[in-house]
Amino acid sequence: MPDLNFTDRVVIVTGAGGSLGKAYALEFAKRGASVVVNDLGTTQDGSFARSLSANTTVAEIKFHGGKAVPNFDSVVYGHKIIEAAIEHFGRIDVVVNNAGIVLDKSFQNMSDNDWDLVYRTHVKGAYSVTKAAWFFFKKQGYGRIIFISSNSAIYGNFGQANYAAAKNALIGLSHTLAIEGNRYGIHSNVVIPTASSRLTEQLFLEESLRSLKAEYVVPLVIYLGHESCQETGKVLEAGAGWFGQIQAYRSKGMVLPAANAETIADNWTAITDMTSAKHFDNIQEVTADLLNNARKEGISGTKWELENEKKNEYMELLTVVAKALNQKIHGSPTSSFMFMLILMNGTDMHSFTQNKE
Structure with a gap:
């Protein structure tokens, strides 16, 4: 297959000041895209600003001959990020919703603020950026949306009730946008990365981190962002050089004409038997x-x-x-x-x- 080129395409990557987001931005730029590098410049828990992170990514892109501009707006104000893309490059073709924070606590100890801040960043932020881009995608009859989710959304994880719920919301959002956008050439997919990042670096041993480089996830994101990719509505996983798809399956189940709690209990094995599960x-x-x-x-x-x-x-x-x-x-x-x-x-x-x- 010929190289996937992004010349004349404009890509927004949120949370691109470091780790995974930076890796996505660098590769898009390397392949000819004009990149809006968005990063508020916060730590993993959303505290104090470090605005230099977006500048650093942009400087690296330009050093290698690429085109990029920094943006320091919160993803909650997504229209400002889209406006920056239009102002500098005149269009928008790809949105990678990567920005996020973690505030891990057991559910018992989680405050309303812990919940709201994580949900606001991941869900409201991704919604806000994508909603602002949607107008331009629909007008030009083309757009690629990539939501970065997490295995916590699929399996849950201790201390991540807020994070898991937020990341799962992105999957439902993407599925619906894939349905609504398909007729306009707008494709939406989800990527679940397992990689070393500022959000996960405390979770793995140093030896494991070497196998979980952000660069190992990048090829999947690049492909989903390219015009040649016609996939939409998918949930895909990548990590340590492995790539795959995740789907929901439903058991064959059974019809219980006069069901009550007792018949549910009596037939539990048949109801939950996944032998003939179907997607x-x-x-x-x-x-x-x-x-x-x-x-x-x-x-x-x-x-x-x-x-x-x-x-x-x-x-x-x-x-x-x-x-x-x-x-x-x-x-x-x-x-x-x-x-x-x-x-x-x-x-x-x-x-x-x-x-x-």
């Missing part, structure tokens, strides 16, 4: 599967069941409306209408899963 690509597929399973088991008397002789009439009418919705229209999303279609006939769900704005 679903979207919420529509999940809903259709639930309803199809109910029908197979003869569940009746529920609101969504139509009399057989009337179902075709309803579906003919809904098909006409669905075709109309597939035309270019404006207004609120039609998710509720789509959900009604699924309830009417889950097996026909695939024909109607086109959200419209």
